Structures are given as C-alpha cells and as structure tokens.
Amino acid sequence: MLLYITMFICFISSLIITPFVKRLALKYGVTDLPNKRKVHQKAMPLMGGLAIFISFIIGFLILRPTDSKVSVLSIILGSLIIIITGILDDKYELSPKLKLAGQVVAAIVVVLGGIEIDFINLPFGGQLEFGIFTIPLTIIWIVGVTNAINLIDGLDGLAAGVSSIALITISGMAVLMGNFFAATLGAILLASTLGFLLFNFHPAKIFMGDTGALYLGYMISVLSLLGFKNITFISLVIPVIILGVPLSDTFFALVRRFANKQYIFGADKSHLHHCLLRLGFSHRQTVLIIYAIAAMFGLAAIIFSMSTMWGSIILVAVLLIAIEIFVESIELVGKNYKPLLNIMKSTKKTDP
Template sequence: MWTLYAVGFICALVIALIVTPLIKRLAFLIGAIDKPNERKVHTRIMPRLGGLAIYLAFAAGIFIVYPAISGIDTKLVWGLMLGGTIIVITGALDDRFDLSPRWKLLGQIAAAVAVISFGLDIEMVHLPFVETEVSLGWLSYPITLLWIVGISNAINLIDGLDGLASGVSGIATASILVLSLMMGNITVALLCSVLLGAIIGFMFFNFYPAKIFMGDSGALFLGFSLATLSILEFKQAALVTFIVPIFILGVPLSDTFFAIIRRWVNKKPISVADKNHLHHCLLRLGFSHRTTVLIIYALAAFFGVTAIVLSHAGIWVTIIVTALVLFMITVGAEAIGIINRRRKPILSMLRKIGLKFRILDPREDH
C-alpha cells in the first residue's frame, strides 16, 4: 500500500512539472493574466491559470493508481472529482473573465452540493463529558456546505504572495495525510498523497520568484479539496476533536477571521479587499517576500503538528492547548496590527500587568 501512495505522489508531481509550463503558455494565449495594481505585490503581468495544472496532475495521478488499490471508497472519490471539476471550471472562468462574486459563490455552492450528494457530510457530533452522540440530521447539509465554501474562500484570501497559498495548502495536505495513515483511512491517504505531489510539482514554478500564479482556479480547488478531505477524515467528529481540522487549516482560517473582524471594526464591507492580511503585515514589518512566506509556512507547520498531537490527546489537554494557542494568536495579531495598527487592548492590558509585576518584584528593592 505504501508503494501505491508513493507512486501516486510521484506521478502527480511529474505530471505537474510537465503540465504547468503548458498551462502558462495557455494562460497568456487566452488572456488569463494578472495585472499589477496598488493592492498587489507583484510588479509585472503574470499568468494566473496555475490551478488547472494542479487539478490535471491530481486527476491524472488518481486515475493512474486508482485501479490498483482495493478498499477505497469509490463513491467519495468520484464525488470529490466531480465537485473539484466544478470548482476548477468556476475558478478558471474567473481567472479569464473576472466573474462577479455572485457567480463565483454559485460555483462554489454547486461544487459543495455535488460532493455532498455523493454522501460527504458531517453526520454527528460526540459530546464530551456526557459521552453522548448527537445526530445533526438535516443540519449536516448546510453545515457541510458552509465549511466547504468557507475554506475555499479562506485559501483564496491568503493567496497574496508567491508560493504562499500553495505552500500552506501543501503543509495542510501533509498533516491530513499523516492523520489518515495513523487512522488507517485508505481513501484519504491516497487522495492526500496524490494532491501533495501535484502541489509540490506546481510549486517549482510558483515559489518566489513565481513564473505562474495559481489564480482562483488553484485557490478554490485547493480550498475545496482541503475542506473535503478534512471532512472525510472526521465525518463523525467529537466536539473537541473536531478542533483538529480547524487547527490544520489554522493559518487561512485565522487570517479570514481577522479580516472579517478588521472590516467590521473599521466599518467596511466584508467583501472589500485591503492590504492588511497576515502577509501584508509581515511585509510592513520589514521582512522580505521570501522570509514572509517562510514565516507563514512555519506557522502552518506549527498548526499541523499541533493538530496531529491533539488527535490523540485527552479532552482537558485539548481544551488547555486550544485556549493557549488562541491567546497567542490574539496577542500576535495585535502585535503586527492585523486588526488595527493603533488600538491594541490586550497588549495594553499585558503591559499594565507587567508594570505591576515589576513594581512588586523584590529584587528592585535592593
């Protein structure tokens, strides 16, 4: 089985290496390009249809190894492929024609409905302490749909620097792969192995300085895939252990959360783009393009490792670790000014506490 996972990974990687330069030419040919403006970091016209290369490498890798693996959930694989096709077409059309948000949302909903119709949904929740299972019933469908659409857009929001979204997605995919191998989930392990190969192959052309952008076709497809794979791994989730997929996707989810809070605090529409995302803040602090990307990779890896550890931790350990991480995220967000560059209430409170501690320090009496 390990050999087949490796074959799927290598096939997808090689195909991505071959297909990506061809997609780059196609993007220029049909006008699927990204022009620089005041909100963007790049300074020259770039092709932005790279997600199509990731999708083609992923699909080809699946079909190469699929016949040789027994015990795989065929229905869910086909559901993922159908939904992935819909989301890639939606993103590719946006890369070329700049679709309105309404049409993009419609495509995302159609992709989510497609995969849900193949049996993918969060079926029930296990409540801690009382050891009770609660079936979500019809609520499982809107909850699953919101999760898929939300993660798809979260990956899209962090796609602001060369190699950023692809690298973070690759780290999240690797984290889900490790968890699936630990839990013996053959279907998820296969899908993650192939997707990881496709991402790494594409990153040869996408890491700084990028030769091609993944565009909405890539960001939406990777977000859709990660949302789907995380549900496949945790279909019947305990209320506390459901934190695991949230940790895996910690970077895009936290950046999206702070973007919503920032726009609400500053009384701006949620749909209005700005230059205050995590990568923008790090760039303003003086970090280079490459260093900023590597810092966010490290954060994504931290979230991934934490998720893997928490998957086998007890309830109280999970609660305590989650609380500490949330505190550190909040302090870090204020420190870099991701919500507001001037108003930093928690840091102000900590400084006051720190001042009191210094006053009470007996060493200062000598």
C-alpha cells in the same frame, strides 16, 4: 509502493504541465495585472491550478482509490465545477455572487455523494445530531475553507505552500486513523501541488490564480471531512487547527471589514502577509514565516489528537491566546513601524 510511484508521477506531471498552462494563459490573456493592492509589478500568467488538477487526475486514474461510504465521482465532479469557476474568474473576474454560486454547487455535489457531518460524540457523554442542519453546516464548511485558502493567496508560493503543509498533516493523520482513502487522495494532491510550487515560489513564473486557490481549498475541505467526520467533539477541532493560518486570517479579515463598515467580500491589504511585508520582511521571508506558523499549527493538531480531553482543551485555549497576542503584536508594530523607522534614520544621521 505503488502510491509512492504515483506520487512521483504526479510531481513530474505537474513539472511538465505547468509550463504548458503558463503558455496557454499568456496566449489567451489570462493574466493578473499589477495594481496598488497587489505585490507583483508586472502582468503574471494565471490559471496555474489547472496543472495541479490535471496532475491529480493522472494520479487518481492510476490508483483509482475507492470508498464504500462516499461517491468518488462526486469529488471529481465537484472539483471540475470548482476548476471551471476558477478559470472563468481568472479570465473574466466573476462577481462574488457568481463565484460563491459555483462553490455552493460544488459543495452540494459532494454532499449528495455522501460526504457530510451527521453527528459528533460529545466529550462528556451523549451525541449531538445535526439533523436538518447537516447539509447547511457541511456546505458552510466547504465554502468557508475554500475561500480561506483563496484569501491567503497573496504572495508567491504562499497558498501552495500552506496548502501543502495542511495536506501533509491531513494525510499523515488519516494514515494514523486507518483512513487510507483520504490519505491516498491527499498524497497525490500534495505531490501535484509541490510540482507546481517549484514554478510558483518567489520569484514566481506563474500564479495558481483562483483556479488553483479555490481547487486546493475545496479539496482540503473535502479531505478534512473524509478524515474527521462523525467523531468526537474534541477531534472535530483537528481540521480547524490544521487550517489555523488561513482560517484565522479569514476570520480577522471579516471582523476587520465589518468593524470598518467595508464590503465583507471585498479586498484589502491588511492580511497577515501584508502586515509582515510592512514590518520590513522580504517577500521570501514573509512566506517562510507563514510556512513556519502553518507547520506549528500542523504539529499542534497532531499533539492535540494524542492528548487527553482536558489536555486538548488546554491546548486549544493556549492556541487561541497565542493567536490573539500575535495578531495584536502585528497590528501594534505595523502601526508604529514607519514612525520607528523615521526615528532610526534620524538617529543614524545625528550619530557622530
């Protein structure tokens, strides 16, 4: 009962704090200016993630969840490092190297606090010990997920909504696995994010900025480690499926930039949401479509966790094929959209 009350407090806190953060961002010029790569047409206040963070801390101080195996303080300290990195980037546009450095430091802090993947149990027997690769692999996971959420933050409410769907799935599965510490953190973070989403959904009144995108990505990566560490190889795939939308979008972005000999940490307009917009979907429709895809990934993760080993393998194969077909379809239609549109227009003009 106390958890539900705390979630409500976090939600209301986020509703109250977000307008103050908006005024703070406008006062100090922490805004996102429009350009040819961005969708919005006017300067928008950034730093909205600060409201999510403060609301989460309020809920954390009320419940004070603990875990005997990890240092809760390390999670909060890592969060603070990420928030500071995000605020500085929103204000001064840090170089990719400085942003990455902040993420790595935050990841190291939580690793030192006891959050890491030591080993996995293999499906056909035996155990795979990571040994000296334990810390590097954990850091790569945290930094990778953090940037995956950041990369999809291109439309009003997109990153906040996809993150909320991931948090619902992670928290729900943590409850099923008896990990109430991870479930509690996920629940209060979810409530804090949903409160902010009311101001961030199209048409947005404030953006979460890197302050929010990096923070949500960081927390989701940590929560997935808390909920699915030291388990079977098959179960280790669960957080990857849950984060299917941001991770697949990030993967294809890296492949695309490498193939086109572009700067790998640069920006472009070929992400999933950009492709859907070019297909003619409205801003709101595009976001809702990606929400639906994220929800399907979440449902697939739940089904995956309840399947037999061979059933799980088949499900992963089907998901990979579906992702490939979807991406190829988007790229094909995207390339031919304008010619098709011109043909349709010319047909209408000549139609008696």
